[in-house]
Amino acid sequence: MLLLSYLRMKLLTHNMLTSHVKGVTKGYPLLIKATEVKLTDVDFNSEFVSRMIPKIEWSVLVEAADTLGHLNDLPRDLPPDYESSEDFLRKVHHVLLEVEVLEGNLKCPESGREFPITKGVPNMLLNEDEV
Amino acid sequence: MRDRRNRMENEAIHLEKKHVHSVYEKTAPYLSDLRCKAWPRVRQFLLEQEPGSLIADIGCGTGKYLDVNGQIYNLGCDYCSPLAEVARKNGHEVLVCDNLCLPFRDQIFNAVISIGVIHHFSMKERRIRAIREMARTMVPGGLIMIYVWALEQKHRRFEKQDVFVPWNKALCSRNNSTSSENSNKHSPGYIDLNPMLYSKDYRMDDNLRQENTAKRSYSAGNYVSVGRCCLKIPEEHENKFYSSFGKSLRSWFFSKSFDESSLKKHMERVRPLKNSDGWVENTVLVQPSRHCSIDLGHTGSLLNGQVYEDDDVFVETTNKEESLSIKNEQYMPTILGANNLNSVSNRIFLRTSTLDSTDSFLDAINADAEPLVNTKDFMRYYHVFRDGELSQLIEENVAELSIVSSCFDHGNWCVIARKIT
Numbered sequence: 288m289l290l291l292s293y294l295r296m297k298l299l300t301h302n303m304l305t306s307h308v309k310g311v312t313k314g315y316p317l318l319i320k321a322t323e324v325k326l327t328d329v330d331f332n333s334e335f336v337s338r339m340i341p342k343i344e345w346s347v348l349v350e351a352a353d354t355l356g357h358l359n360d361l362p363r364d365l366p367p368d369y370e371s372s373e374d375f376l377r378k379v380h381h382v383l384l385e386v387e388v389l390e391g392n393l394k395c396p397e398s399g400r401e402f403p404i405t406k407g408v409p410n411m412l413l414n415e416d417e418v
Numbered sequence: 419m420r421d422r423r424n425r426m427e428n429e430a431i432h433l434e435k436k437h438v439h440s441v442y443e444k445t446a447p448y449l450s451d452l453r454c455k456a457w458p459r460v461r462q463f464l465l466e467q468e469p470g471s472l473i474a475d476i477g478c479g480t481g482k483y484l485d486v487n488g489q490i491y492n493l494g495c496d497y498c499s500p501l502a503e504v505a506r507k508n509g510h511e512v513l514v515c516d517n518l519c520l521p522f523r524d525q526i527f528n529a530v531i532s533i534g535v536i537h538h539f540s541m542k543e544r545r546i547r548a549i550r551e552m553a554r555t556m557v558p559g560g561l562i563m564i565y566v567w568a569l570e571q572k573h574r575r576f577e578k579q580d581v582f583v584p585w586n587k588a589l590c591s592r593n594n595s596t597s598s599e600n601s602n603k604h605s606p607g608y609i610d611l612n613p614m615l616y617s618k619d620y621r622m623d624d625n626l627r628q629e630n631t632a633k634r635s636y637s638a639g640n641y642v643s644v645g646r647c648c649l650k651i652p653e654e655h656e657n658k659f660y661s662s663f664g665k666s667l668r669s670w671f672f673s674k675s676f677d678e679s680s681l682k683k684h685m686e687r688v689r690p691l692k693n694s695d696g697w698v699e700n701t702v703l704v705q706p707s708r709h710c711s712i713d714l715g716h717t718g719s720l721l722n723g724q725v726y727e728d729d730d731v732f733v734e735t736t737n738k739e740e741s742l743s744i745k746n747e748q749y750m751p752t753i754l755g756a757n758n759l760n761s762v763s764n765r766i767f768l769r770t771s772t773l774d775s776t777d778s779f780l781d782a783i784n785a786d787a788e789p790l791v792n793t794k795d796f797m798r799y800y801h802v803f804r805d806g807e808l809s810q811l812i813e814e815n816v817a818e819l820s821i822v823s824s825c826f827d828h829g830n831w832c833v834i835a836r837k838i839t
Contacts, residue, residue, distance in 0.1 A: 338470025
């Protein structure tokens with residue numbers, strides 16, 4: 288569905304998102320409930336991926352990928368010499384950048400509040416009483 | 419005291435909702451067509467980031483900075499859903515959120531840009547909060563670049579710091595690789611603004627015409643990719659709209675004089691505005707900037723061909739008594755807009771002397787106030803910054819940031835700061 292290929296949220300983005308609903312202390316990570324997931328092609332850049340890995344929460348990425356059914360054989364633990372393994376980097380690349388959520392929502396793990404994802408754009412605005 | 423603060427905050431939220439968020443929502447279709455130029459300094463800042471960096475553009479709009487550097491991961495955020503959607507359609511990673519409550523973990527971004535955003539916050543405290551919230555999401559050592567509209571412009575100066583700026587639709591060169599004669603071929607209700615600029619009501623010198631043509635061809639290619647969104651105006655009003663818009667456009671740039679009888683007539687129609695507690699100074703209505711503003715990019719240069727000296731800044735009267743007691747340097751200048759644009763003639767604008775405003779107390783702009791030049795829905799609120807104000811704001815209130823550099827760029831104050839803790 289090429290037409291819709293631009294409308295998506297990547298797992299790299301999800302990795303950074305947290306809930307700031309008032310009173311919530313553990314708003315991370317958000318649980319993904321995806322009703323529509325797409326795979327896309329993104330040019331592989333090993334340096335980019337390798338530099339990105341230390342910036343993300345690895346276990347959250349693994350869990351998110353698993354939830355979407357795209358974990359494949361990505362290891363749950365980060366191998367120590369990942370920079371030198373192109374094979375590994377490609378797998379990470381795929382999960383970070385090529386698995387995309389079109390429709391669904393992100394759920395705060397503590398309050399249960401759901402943030403919708405519409406046409407690939409998460410809406411994280413809080414209502415007045417939630418701020 | 420707390421109640422007063424809460425009231426002020428509520429007023430601020432209300433004002434921003436009305437004169438920032440809803441304006442952007444309504445004008446998003448225009449902005450999607452207008453490919454604003456990316457500021458070179460911002461581009462440079464982005465290109466200097468290390469490959470593999472995580473960057474956030476807070477208030478990204480249509481996402482013009484999100485593809486400057488392909489070696490970094492660019493995440494765009496905007497409060498305005500329609501704008502975010504445009505950015506998304508352009509292939510960018512975006513989300514909708516509030517600058518004051520960013521949905522990110524602490525310390526994740528290597529760099530943040532905030533270009534033409536925090537000047538839309540109507541309270542100093544909210545501007546501080548916005549900066550602090552962005553700082554929270556930055557890794558130590560990370561850089562933030564902030565651009566805000568400057569009080570001091572190249573050939574003029576805003577008279578006040580809290581202003582409403584009409585959004586000038588004519589400055590959007592919508593569509594058009596076709597000539598103006600072909601505009602009839604568009605679907606009913608489609609507004610092609612370019613022919614209006616050439617109407618006999620509207621003078622334009624050759625330089626400007628050429629530049630406008632060049633601008634149209636530049637935007638034509640981009641236009642196709644973002645899709646069409648037409649302003650729906652009933653056909654019977656279209657002709658009126660066209661001719662009166664031309665007139666109103668001109669009146670934005672030229673002052674007219676008033677005679678006593680028309681003055682009296684207008685005074686009678688002025689309605690008092692509601693005053694709310696706590697708001698001190700009047701917010702000022704200004705003409706569209708003749709220079710490059712944040713949003714207009716280099717389309718501002720379209721105005722360079724204009725021959726006009728006046729750049730009056732007007733303040734609305736708050737009640738009849740006040741308007742009647744005009745003295746000395748105050749006078750009754752222009753009526754904005756022409757006959758066919760309703761309600762403008764009900765407005766009186768006073769020219770005032772410069773009043774210094776170091777704080778951002780807001781005017782009580784009545785929700786019921788008459789529309790102005792048919793732009794009631796298109797008045798954007800800005801707090802324009804003085805020289806040094808942004809740096810001072812950060813130095814005094816955001817301990818986690820340390821100023822790296824500061825400059826004036828195209829009518830904006832630009833500050834770069836580093837996260838130190």
